[in-house]
Amino acid sequence: MSFILDALKKSESDRQQQTGAEFSDVPSGSGDSRRYKWLWILALLLVVNFAALLVVLVRPGSAPQDPAPVVAPPAGPAASQPAEPAQPSFEEQVAIARETHEARAEVRAETAELRVRDTQAEEAASATPAPATRRIRTIDELRLEGSLQLEDLHLDIHVFSDNRDERFVFINMAKHREGSRLDEGPVVSEITPDGVILDYQGMTFLLPRE
Incomplete structure (x- = not known):
């Protein structure tokens, strides 16, 4: 910028000097005009160059760019999440x-x-026949046949239980359990829900409950 000012001052000084002497030296007028012309051209070029220099210095592209932000890696727990299982194919x-x-x-x-x-x-199981239950004749049936000669027996009390030790009967007012012998001779073989099974002289018969 100082070069331009110096050139302008010099041009103005030369112009004043030439103005004072133009009447004394008329033939030199054309040469001075050319000189002024070149001075103005030079000054214009200097201004243009200076403006171009300013444009280059202050243009946006020459400004320092901000550093690109650094992307932080994902946190450990998020990165360690298992991937979803792939869907099975058709x-x-x-x-x-x-x-x-x-x-x-x-x-x-x-x-x-x-x-x-x-x-x-x-x-x-249903087709298999159940074992036949042996029918035991009663004391009265044997007496009618005449095959049993025995005094009258009367079942006074009859107590039956699933537990054999709790079973007992009273026959002719005498208490008996399984295996005991009556005074009349028969042996108590078994106490059943229907009465008492007695054994006597190789015969088995039932003294039914009343």
């Missing part, structure tokens, strides 16, 4: 469905087989 889904269907079919078949076996076992 073929895998078909294979799984087929295996499930086959497994269910096997379970149904086994269940049906068990039911058939249970039914057969029940039918076999």
